[in-house]
Amino acid sequence: xxxTTTLDFGAQARILAGLAASVxxxxxxxxxxxxxxxxxxxxxxxxxxxxxxxxxxxKDLGPTTDTAPDASAPALPASWxxxxxxxxxxxxxxxxxxxxxxxxxxxxxxxxxxDIAGAVAxxxxxxxxxxxxxxxxxxxxxxxxxxxxxxxxxLAAAGEGDRGGSIFGPVVPVPHxxxxxxxxxxxxxxxxxxxxxxx
Numbered sequence: 001x002x003x004t005t006t007l008d009f010g011a012q013a014r015i016l017a018g019l020a021a022s023v024x025x026x027x028x029x030x031x032x033x034x035x036x037x038x039x040x041x042x043x044x045x046x047x048x049x050x051x052x053x054x055x056x057x058x059k060d061l062g063p064t065t066d067t068a069p070d071a072s073a074p075a076l077p078a079s080w081x082x083x084x085x086x087x088x089x090x091x092x093x094x095x096x097x098x099x100x101x102x103x104x105x106x107x108x109x110x111x112x113x114x115d116i117a118g119a120v121a122x123x124x125x126x127x128x129x130x131x132x133x134x135x136x137x138x139x140x141x142x143x144x145x146x147x148x149x150x151x152x153x154x155l156a157a158a159g160e161g162d163r164g165g166s167i168f169g170p171v172v173p174v175p176h177x178x179x180x181x182x183x184x185x186x187x188x189x190x191x192x193x194x195x196x197x198x199x
Contacts, residue, residue: 057094
């Protein structure tokens with residue numbers, strides 16, 4: 001994962017914060033490409049994972065890094081519009097430290113090398129950014145470096161027989177010449193042409 005070790009999360013964090021800022025309260029109960037998540041659930045999940053991967057970068061291991069990825073989404077706090085951009089910024093800052101990419105850390109209750117944790121963080125921010133944009137009818141152009149890291153991670157995960165347990169659904173076939181974002185979405189178990197159900 002040497003290409004990931006120099007990844008700057010700042011651009012993707014700002015893109016995701018911008019998407020979240022444009023979500024009206026009236027859409028918090030809308031469905032998302034994640035079958036078990038409403039928009040509000042997804043935002044709560046994004047807040048929780050941003051804290052977790054911030055702390056994983058800092059090697060500040062504890063309750064925030066021990067929560068399993070298939071746990072229920074945390075309740076969305078009333079302060080989420082202030083909390084999410086702040087925590088995304090803290091995540092990006094934490095991964096600027098070269099030490100974040102070395103040694104071992106923990107995320108989702110799993111011990112893993114720092115560079116792999118960084119790749120997982122990139123994937124989470126890119127794919128859930130797509131989830132949020134699709135669910136709320138927003139345009140989405142992820143940071144190219146984060147997208148490349150996400151695709152590399154997902155391609156490797158697709159070759160694993162268990163698909164990471166319950167983290168990923170079955171790969172959705174996508175043409176090999178489709179845009180990289182569509183191919184990443186397909187590898188994550190989502191259909192690139194997903195649209196929200198009628199409100």
